[in-house]
Amino acid sequence: MAADEMERVVLVRHIDGMPTPDDFRIERLAIPDLAEGQFLAKNHFVSCDPGTRSRLSPGASYAPPLPPGAPVDGFCVGEVIASRNDRFAVGDHVALSGWATHVVSNGRGYCLKLPDLDVPEQLWIGLLGVPGMTAWFGLKRVAQFKAGERVLVTSAAGPVGATAGQLAGLWGASEVIGIAGGPVKCQWLRDIGFTTAIDYKAADFEAQFAVAAAGGFDVMFDNVGNALIDRALPHMKLRGRIVVSGQVADYNTPNDAIPGLHNTREFIGRRLRMEGMVVFDDLPGFAAAQAELAGLIKAGSVQYREEIFDGLARLPEAFCGLFTGQSFGRRLIRV
Numbered sequence: 463m464a465a466d467e468m469e470r471v472v473l474v475r476h477i478d479g480m481p482t483p484d485d486f487r488i489e490r491l492a493i494p495d496l497a498e499g500q501f502l503a504k505n506h507f508v509s510c511d512p513g514t515r516s517r518l519s520p521g522a523s524y525a526p527p528l529p530p531g532a533p534v535d536g537f538c539v540g541e542v543i544a545s546r547n548d549r550f551a552v553g554d555h556v557a558l559s560g561w562a563t564h565v566v567s568n569g570r571g572y573c574l575k576l577p578d579l580d581v582p583e584q585l586w587i588g589l590l591g592v593p594g595m596t597a598w599f600g601l602k603r604v605a606q607f608k609a610g611e612r613v614l615v616t617s618a619a620g621p622v623g624a625t626a627g628q629l630a631g632l633w634g635a636s637e638v639i640g641i642a643g644g645p646v647k648c649q650w651l652r653d654i655g656f657t658t659a660i661d662y663k664a665a666d667f668e669a670q671f672a673v674a675a676a677g678g679f680d681v682m683f684d685n686v687g688n689a690l691i692d693r694a695l696p697h698m699k700l701r702g703r704i705v706v707s708g709q710v711a712d713y714n715t716p717n718d719a720i721p722g723l724h725n726t727r728e729f730i731g732r733r734l735r736m737e738g739m740v741v742f743d744d745l746p747g748f749a750a751a752q753a754e755l756a757g758l759i760k761a762g763s764v765q766y767r768e769e770i771f772d773g774l775a776r777l778p779e780a781f782c783g784l785f786t787g788q789s790f791g792r793r794l795i796r797v
């Protein structure tokens with residue numbers, strides 16, 4: 463690639479069902495000239511996020527669908543290499559969005575100038591970015607979590623789930639129960655402080671779940687979708703809260719085939735509350751939460767896993783692996 467060129471990932475067609483790498487292609491183009499107010503960032507890392515899936519098919523979602531041929535957005539972190547914007551100078555480190563080697567930005571939308579917190583830069587699109595902030599504000603603001611409560615987390619070995627479970631433990635949960643796929647992920651959850659880890663792929667899942675559910679759940683932090691929420695509803699404690707963070711099991715399923723919720727009667731007697739979240743509502747609180755979480759990470763109190771793929775060309779394959787259980791931790795592309 464020439465110095466005045468960039469590459470980006472483009473959606474080839476709307477996706478029906480599970481995504482495959484062929485649904486994307488890499489496009490090479492000249493880096494556009496900067497207009498007044500714009501800057502150019504060279505990306506170092508780009509992330510794979512399950513939520514991106516909801517924009518790759520037509521139909522209703524919390525974000526508008528992308529048309530075929532459009533460049534795909536995902537989070538990225540890098541350095542400003544040219545600028546006509548007073549707020550962003552050459553050499554500044556930034557986190558913004560774009561599945562690309564370079565991003566031209568006017569500084570609006572999701573665009574953070576990164577403070578120097580002495581952490582690996584890719585953490586700004588990991589635990590100090592959207593996944594970590596989702597865990598933080600999902601527990602604090604949405605769940606109104608209190609010390610002494612019992613917490614259930616689904617897709618617990620992912621970046622959102624693992625962070626939510628560890629924060630709940632640090633903030634005084636009586637027990638933290640994680641659900642994840644496979645013995646290796648479950649062992650890791652126990653190693654990082656989950657009280658119990660349940661393998662939903664194991665033959666004895668129902669028996670394991672029944673034991674964990676006997677103590678009831680004050681908070682369910684759900685990343686997976688309706689089937690597990692329905693499963694947990696009869697075990698929620700009085701005034702329990704369910705955080706609808708994500709639906710990784712349902713993103714690839716047509717609307718009419720997504721499992722329904724049957725146990726809604728439990729909301730009445732148990733006075734339950736279920737609330738969805740979009741983490742960007744909490745943007746004003748990010749800086750303080752990021753500084754505190756960075757301290758916990760550096761102290762070794764919050765652990766994380768990363769899977770780093772080299773080169774933008776591997777992004778489609780890395781993204782598709784989010785939906786097959788192959789991913790284990792934050793999937794990142796080193797650009």
Ligand SMILES: NC(=O)c1ccc[n+]([C@@H]2O[C@H](COP(=O)([O-])OP(=O)(O)OC[C@H]3O[C@@H](n4cnc5c(N)ncnc54)[C@H](OP(=O)(O)O)[C@@H]3O)[C@@H](O)[C@H]2O)c1
Nearest residue numbers: 513617620621622642643685708709710711739740741787
């Ligand atoms: N609301 C917001 O503002 C917000 C912001 C960011 C993220 N989110 C949501 O948070 C959730 C977690 O995100 P993340 O980045 O930490 O990703 P993640 O949990 O690591 O997602 C990938 C993992 O999901 C699990 N999974 C995939 N298909 C599944 C299925 N059919 N059933 C059960 N589990 C399945 C797999 O783990 P197993 O091997 O354990 O199955 C896979 O490794 C996602 O739903 C995402 O959309 C929400």
